[in-house]
Amino acid sequence: MIQLDNIVKHYSGAQGPVEALSGIDLGIKPGEIFGIIGRSGAGKSTLIRCINLLERPTGGRVRVAGRELTALDKTELRTARQEIGMIFQHFNLLSSRTVFANVALPLEVAGLARADIETRIAPLLDLVGLSEHRERYPTQLSGGQKQRVGIARALASHPKVLLCDEATSALDPETTRSILALLKDINQRLGLTIVVITHEMQVIKALCDRVAVLDSGRIVEQGEVFSVFTQPEHPVTRTMIRDVLGQDIPPGLLERLSQSHLARGGRLFRFSLTSEETDAPLISQLSRNYHLDINILHGQIDEIQGRPYGSFLVLVEGAAERQEAAWTWARQNGIRVERADVH
Ligand SMILES: Nc1ncnc2c1ncn2[C@@H]1O[C@H](COP(=O)(O)OP(=O)(O)OP(=O)(O)O)[C@@H](O)[C@H]1O
Ligand SMILES: [Mg+2]
The missing domain is CATH 3.40.50.300 (P-loop containing nucleotide triphosphate hydrolases)
Known part of the structure; x- marks a missing residue:
């Protein structure tokens, strides 16, 4: 047209x-x-x-x-x-x-x-x-x-x-x-x-x-x-998009985490998942199978063009190799994983 x-x-x-x-x-x-x-x-x-x-x-x-x-x-x-x-x-x-x-x-x-x-x-x-x-x-x-x-x-x-x-x-x-x-x-x-x-x-x-x-x-x-x-x-x-989805980490919180959990090897990640994965118990699977502690700081389920879409900001603690293996598994299952504490 x-x-x-x-x-x-x-x-x-x-x-x-x-x-x-x-x-x-x-x-x-x-x-x-x-x-x-x-x-x-x-x-x-x-x-x-x-x-x-x-x-x-x-x-x-x-x-x-x-x-x-x-x-x-x-x-x-x-x-x-x-x-x-x-x-x-x-x-x-x-x-x-x-x-x-x-x-x-x-x-x-x-x-x-x-x-x-x-x-x-x-x-x-x-x-x-x-x-x-x-x-x-x-x-x-x-x-x-x-x-x-x-x-x-x-x-x-x-x-x-x-x-x-x-x-x-x-x-x-x-x-x-x-x-x-x-x-x-x-x-x-x-x-x-x-x-x-x-x-x-x-x-x-x-x-x-x-x-x-x-x-x-x-x-x-x-x-x-x-x-x-x-x-x-x-x-x-x-x-x-981050403005709309409210995924920015408040500076005060980031500062506090940097001095505590992040200094001890914890990492911040953003997960995004679409329709198929929103139904699966993703976080508990990751936590159980890879022995990670996962703390959800912010989460949201939304609908775009009628399709559900979820995003989470999480703090993850556990051995670096296990984290790597976990993200490989998550990505293979169609979940988008991004570091949120480094740019
Ligand atoms: N009539 C004009 N004469 C000279 N420069 C212009 C003129 N109109 C626009 N510009 C310049 O062209 C660029 C694009 O302007 P435009 O108005 O298309 O932007 P915009 O994306 O619509 O911005 P806004 O969200 O503020 O409306 C800007 O750098 C603006 O200063
Ligand atoms: Mg304009």
Whole structure:
């Protein structure tokens, strides 16, 4: 549905040229929810704006729904853009227009008749749960309701693709959940392809099928959300995932352990295990078979894309050779084992 080939974007900044994107290749399939995550300044907004050419790439090719956007002239591009809806962090609503009139705007611009606009908008307001508020003005709405107006407006021209640039970053956690649920519902009902830009792993985890990690204008990792979460390769991905899974060791605790258990040969490990292994009595098997003392400091069972996933932070004590043998056995059984006290 979306194909980006070698996208490069330069800006002329105050201190000389900035390379915001350095050769992005990306394919997004019809009907999927694709997440792009990265730290501030990674190039996320630039990248998503290159998909509908709100930002024209310095180099490379953009194809959306079978059309090469980078090869179109202005008029052709305006038509092609009707296939691509977009929602924004700060909603971008017109304060002088009612809910209905905001949603109607793209249809008015496209020259639809009043009666057609009416028939198209009523079901959209229904879909986003705003039918009762159609005559209200943006100032009379909550953040979540404003984003619902943004979503309805983006869907008004029946796009094939919906681009979301930090669509939930200005919302509280509960409202975020309801907007993410709405996006998922729209994806399933309308078969819409959705691209989500975010700096929050939580959003990726709750919503996306696949994810790409952007760092300094490059994609450093991509894959199914489940495998990226359970087997992150790149340091940036690992850090962001650790934030969500709460696996960081508090510095005070690490200090205390360093002076006691770790000084006596104990080690800290992170175990991660997926669906099949979460049922097995792993810790007791390791402890019994290899004569190790295993103390669980932190543990969590979660679900990603409907599949259970567990992670544990453990303190292990016992002879080094027995520990080695234990980890070999664990890895052979599909359990991910990482040292957590050395980096
Ligand atoms: N119009 C512009 N002119 C000059 N430099 C720009 C412009 N827009 C973005 N940049 C630079 O390009 C880089 C990528 O910016 P971008 O806004 O795409 O990042 P981002 O990942 O969306 O960040 P954030 O999470 O803070 O929104 C940054 O170094 C930024 O300073
Ligand atoms: Mg941004």
